[in-house]
Amino acid sequence: xxxxxxxxxxxxxxxxxxxxxxxxxxxxxxxxxxxxxxxxxxxxxxxxxxxxxxxxxxxxxxxxxxxxxxxxxxxxxxxxxxxxxxxxxxxxxxxxxxxxxxxxxxxxxxxxxxxxxxxxxxxxxxxxxxxxxxxxxxxxxxxxxxxxxxxxxxxxxxxxxxxxxxxxxxxxxxxxxxxxxxxxxxxxxxxxxxxxxxxxxxxxxxxxxxxxxxxxxxxxxxxxxxxxxxxxxxxxxxxxxxxxxxxxxxxxxxxxxxxxxxxxxxxxxxxxxxxxxxxxxxxxxxxxxxxxxxxxxxxxxxxxxxxxxxxxxxxxxxxxxxxxxxxxxxxxxxxxxxxxxxxxxxxxxxxxxxxxxxxxxxxxxxxxxxxxxxxxxxxxxxxxxxxxxxxxxxxxxxxxxxxxxxxxxxxxxxxxxxxxxxxxxxxxxxxxxxxxxxxxxxxx
Numbered sequence: 001x002x003x004x005x006x007x008x009x010x011x012x013x014x015x016x017x018x019x020x021x022x023x024x025x026x027x028x029x030x031x032x033x034x035x036x037x038x039x040x041x042x043x044x045x046x047x048x049x050x051x052x053x054x055x056x057x058x059x060x061x062x063x064x065x066x067x068x069x070x071x072x073x074x075x076x077x078x079x080x081x082x083x084x085x086x087x088x089x090x091x092x093x094x095x096x097x098x099x100x101x102x103x104x105x106x107x108x109x110x111x112x113x114x115x116x117x118x119x120x121x122x123x124x125x126x127x128x129x130x131x132x133x134x135x136x137x138x139x140x141x142x143x144x145x146x147x148x149x150x151x152x153x154x155x156x157x158x159x160x161x162x163x164x165x166x167x168x169x170x171x172x173x174x175x176x177x178x179x180x181x182x183x184x185x186x187x188x189x190x191x192x193x194x195x196x197x198x199x200x201x202x203x204x205x206x207x208x209x210x211x212x213x214x215x216x217x218x219x220x221x222x223x224x225x226x227x228x229x230x231x232x233x234x235x236x237x238x239x240x241x242x243x244x245x246x247x248x249x250x251x252x253x254x255x256x257x258x259x260x261x262x263x264x265x266x267x268x269x270x271x272x273x274x275x276x277x278x279x280x281x282x283x284x285x286x287x288x289x290x291x292x293x294x295x296x297x298x299x300x301x302x303x304x305x306x307x308x309x310x311x312x313x314x315x316x317x318x319x320x321x322x323x324x325x326x327x328x329x330x331x332x333x334x335x336x337x338x339x340x341x342x343x344x345x346x347x348x349x350x351x352x353x354x355x356x357x358x359x360x361x362x363x364x365x366x367x368x369x370x371x372x373x374x375x376x377x378x379x380x381x382x383x384x385x386x387x388x389x390x391x392x393x394x395x396x397x398x399x400x401x402x403x404x405x406x407x408x409x410x411x412x413x414x415x416x417x418x419x420x421x422x423x424x425x426x427x428x429x430x431x432x433x434x435x436x437x438x439x440x441x442x443x444x
Contacts (some may be wrong), residue, residue: 009038010037014224015285046299047341079333104149152317237272260415290394294345294385300381311331322353406418
């Protein structure tokens with residue numbers, strides 16, 4: 001059986017490895033650029049800069065299982081203790097964010113009225129249908145909670161606009177708590193009392209460990225494709241031929257496969273299938289992408305405040321200018337900066353600041369933001385800028401419709417499969433879990 005995997009990011013590489021490890025399959029991975037996609041780890045001047053995700057949580061078994069299967073366990077590293085310290089910039093200063101969700105109301109981030117509004121959540125009637133994240137949070141917890149806590153979280157994970165994000169598609173677990181218990185507070189308390197809440201499968205981001213790799217996430221993706229036939233070419237079209245599929249490639253012409261797994265951004269897939277399934281191609285165009293720029297800067301530790309010994313900070317929605325997050329990468333993981341140096345990574349743009357990543361003076365914007373929000377006036381010694389015009393897919397209120405369209409497309413075309421962060425989750429964990437599901441369907 002000859003199978004093509006289109007796309008060499010974490011999703012495509014995971015599928016390729018898992019299929020190849022089962023043997024008796026002719027696997028070909030087609031990628032026009034570099035393996036890893038946005039999960040690219042750059043090594044410059046002694047710094048290790050992630051152009052995309054910098055790690056993953058250990059609360060999902062699939063990625064841990066994949067690491068074990070591919071023999072990359074010796075490269076896994078845990079985040080440093082300093083990474084437990086996190087902040088939100090709001091009202092002109094940084095506020096510490098406790099790891100315990102219930103301890104948040106005891107800090108100085110939320111005002112008294114906001115805390116009273118949280119208590120009132122016990123008496124808010126549930127809404128069973130999907131809604132935007134902003135609608136959900138304001139209805140149950142109030143505007144201040146959206147501005148100072150949930151909004152920044154959505155910005156940090158999805159670079160998203162909470163007024164457009166689908167609750168079911170992005171924070172479906174929380175929405176399900178409302179449906180099941182009628183109250184988030186009641187649901188969380190019951191889950192904490194339930195013995196199952198102590199197991200890894202029931203743990204959440206407050207209890208999970210953050211992991212990465214010594215040489216960066218990109219090294220893991222490259223490791224997955226070792227020994228796999230990689231064709232550096234671009235797929236531009238597809239047609240059905242006697243129960244099989246012909247892919248049209250820019251350089252290699254037409255190639256026949258029994259099965260094809262698409263693991264590319266939705267806009268690329270839309271172009272590929274435009275002449276094959278016009279309706280599906282149009283449906284894929286509903287998925288918008290948030291632009292993002294990464295500004296990485298190196299500093300001498302002697303001139304930096306103690307604040308840099310932390311994970312970093314996000315911004316309340318009302319405090320955002322152009323930068324939506326600041327990460328002190330060298331305090332999160334080892335092997336990110338030379339000895340005595342500090343690596344700071346700033347995320348610029350997102351769905352609510354779409355023009356920001358394309359501004360010419362991004363380093364100047366980063367310097368200004370560090371001065372304003374962190375009081376960092378030390379001169380930087382090194383910098384680099386990485387722009388992603390289409391960085392993170394946005395799961396808006398059309399997302400359930402898109403997923404239904406994907407399932408219909410696969411059902412109508414036996415042997416074609418769709419995966420990737422545009423559909424089933426944007427994190428590394430989500431992409432790997434989706435890869436396992438695809439492989440199981442192909443093998444079966």
